[in-house]
Amino acid sequence: MPKHAHGLHLDPAVRTDAKRRLASVRGHVEGILRMLEEDSVYCVDVLKQLKAVEGALGRVGDLVLKSHLAHHVVSAAARGDEARMVDELMELLKYR
Amino acid sequence: MPKHAHGLHLDPAVRTDAKRRLASVRGHVEGILRMLEEDSVYCVDVLKQLKAVEGALGRVGDLVLKSHLAHHVVSAAARGDEARMVDELMELLKYR
């Protein structure tokens, strides 16, 4: 049995957008790695960059979450997997 | 005049630890990029991975923040740059 027998997949357009944004996140992380090569780097400059990356990751997450809500959660009752959909979401949103 | 005339630098041991952790974050981001190559990837699996990366970034931030507090903020009064230290921190912690 496959891992996700439910057959719910991330929307292709959102997947493409998420990849593009995540490639940019990777570039940003590499930029911070280069900053950290410098002896004279200042803590607050690193913290600002880390916060910017967290913001960018959050925007990728919002994109995927919105797509999941719109494509999968709103139709859960019709499909009959409401409990699973709700529990998964609550687990994800905890401490968010 | 250099960008940071104050001469405050991130502690070398913390810098090394942050680099190591951030290299692992980059690897994790690359893993998510590979997940996103799959047509059948499930939204919630992507969201869980994004959340894990945010957690790892937060731990790098905590490391740098603790070092900044311990090495620079607690001695600001003695150095005479309290206002700057406090304003920078409050800006960083906003919406955190």
Added chain:
Amino acid sequence: MPKHAHGLHLDPAVRTDAKRRLASVRGHVEGILRMLEEDSVYCVDVLKQLKAVEGALGRVGDLVLKSHLAHHVVSAAARGDEARMVDELMELLKYR
């Protein structure tokens, strides 16, 4: 036309639980107000109490959110108000 023509209401059992918890939050806020009467109150003790109240409010929110997902969001496609349900949720979860 009523404010909420959709006729979606918070589940009564959840409403009762939320009231009970929120009455306790009010008591906690009153406790902090009393702390703040003391000349010798220490900042960090106030911050800890504020954080505890935020945690308690977050738990009320989780309760109401879970009920909303389970009773209203999962059936949105069947009802035909998906766009509204998704937009409302995304607005609420922003910066959460």
Added chain:
Amino acid sequence: MPKHAHGLHLDPAVRTDAKRRLASVRGHVEGILRMLEEDSVYCVDVLKQLKAVEGALGRVGDLVLKSHLAHHVVSAAARGDEARMVDELMELLKYR
């Protein structure tokens, strides 16, 4: 021995401002309690109000935190209680 032998107290002006804001938070919580008396209350309206209260509490916290940084943390090295100040802050900012 008193609980806080260190003798660090919340600045009186900040204490007054925090009390005023917290009294308003209490009023807001009471408003949500009244909302919850209504059979027809809508989940999302409750969630919006809870989020507004969390925002207001966060602003009280920012006020107290800024005062603590400015009055106590920046002078910790001079006073000799750096470790305590840093550990307390990191504990507070965790999961913030």
